[in-house]
Amino acid sequence: MTLTLPTILTLMRIALIPVLAAVYFLPYGWTNFAAAAVFAFASATDWLDGWIARRFGMSSPFGAFLDPVADKLMVSTALFLIVQGHPTAWMALWAAVIVGREIAVSALREWMAEVGQRGKVAVAAIGKIKTIAQMVALTCLLYSVTPAVPPHPTPWMGNLIFHVGDWLLAGAAILTLWSGLGYLRAAWPSLSGREG
Numbered sequence: 599m600t601l602t603l604p605t606i607l608t609l610m611r612i613a614l615i616p617v618l619a620a621v622y623f624l625p626y627g628w629t630n631f632a633a634a635a636v637f638a639f640a641s642a643t644d645w646l647d648g649w650i651a652r653r654f655g656m657s658s659p660f661g662a663f664l665d666p667v668a669d670k671l672m673v674s675t676a677l678f679l680i681v682q683g684h685p686t687a688w689m690a691l692w693a694a695v696i697v698g699r700e701i702a703v704s705a706l707r708e709w710m711a712e713v714g715q716r717g718k719v720a721v722a723a724i725g726k727i728k729t730i731a732q733m734v735a736l737t738c739l740l741y742s743v744t745p746a747v748p749p750h751p752t753p754w755m756g757n758l759i760f761h762v763g764d765w766l767l768a769g770a771a772i773l774t775l776w777s778g779l780g781y782l783r784a785a786w787p788s789l790s791g792r793e794g
Contacts, residue, residue, distance in 0.1 A: 602657075602661060603650055604648070604650045604657070604658075604661050605647075605660060605661040607646060608647050608661060608665050608668045610643060611640045611644065611647075611668045612667075612668045614636055614639070614640045614672070615672055615675050617636055618633060618636045618676065618679070619679065622679050630740065630741050630742070630744045634740040637672070637733075637736060637737050638737045641672075641737070644668070644669055647665065648665070666704075669729075673697075673700070674700070676739075677692075677693040677736070679740065680693070680736070680739045680743050681693050684739075684743040689764075689767075692767045692768055692771040695774055695775060696770065699775065699778040702778060703781050706781055706782065707781075710788065724780065725777045727773060728770050731766050731767075731770040731773065732766075732767070734766055735765075735766035735769075736767070738766065739760065739767065741759055742757070742763060743760065
């Protein structure tokens with residue numbers, strides 16, 4: 599198997615996951631900025647690998663499999679870090695909605711592929727809007743939510759950036775539910791045995 603540039607970028611995104619977690623907990627005042635920068639860079643590579651694959655015809659079955667796995671691992675890790683740093687009921691709820699939906703939709707896609715109906719649960723436009731809101735939200739929250747380990751001072755404009763991230767994450771969670779219901783509606787004829 600030859601590794602294409604998009605697949606290499608995806609593998610790099612997976613390699614950045616432990617870097618994100620390690621940087622977040624370093625006992626320095628600049629680690630919130632570094633964690634947000636690592637996540638923002640990983641998010642940019644997500645867009646870039648897809649663009650390169652489409653623009654230059656460098657898609658591969660392995661890359662198509664690995665890309666959503668890398669995204670879900672990175673997003674889940676960021677959510678867990680944020681909930682650990684800001685353990686409120688609302689933050690935990692948004693994280694649970696997003697992670698739960700990703701697990702449910704992944705299982706739904708796998709099942710639909712097994713019954714030969716994979717095309718019915720393709721990515722919708724609302725999913726792309728949700729992804730943008732989610733990536734911006736998580737970058738803001740990684741910057742503004744710091745672990746309770748000294749010396750982590752309140753970051754510059756931390757409260758404002760936290761509120762932007764918090765509202766965007768809530769919006770992303772709502773869009774997550776909405777798009778998840780769209781996937782379920784598309785798959786329902788097969789799930790309910792009423793296909794055809």
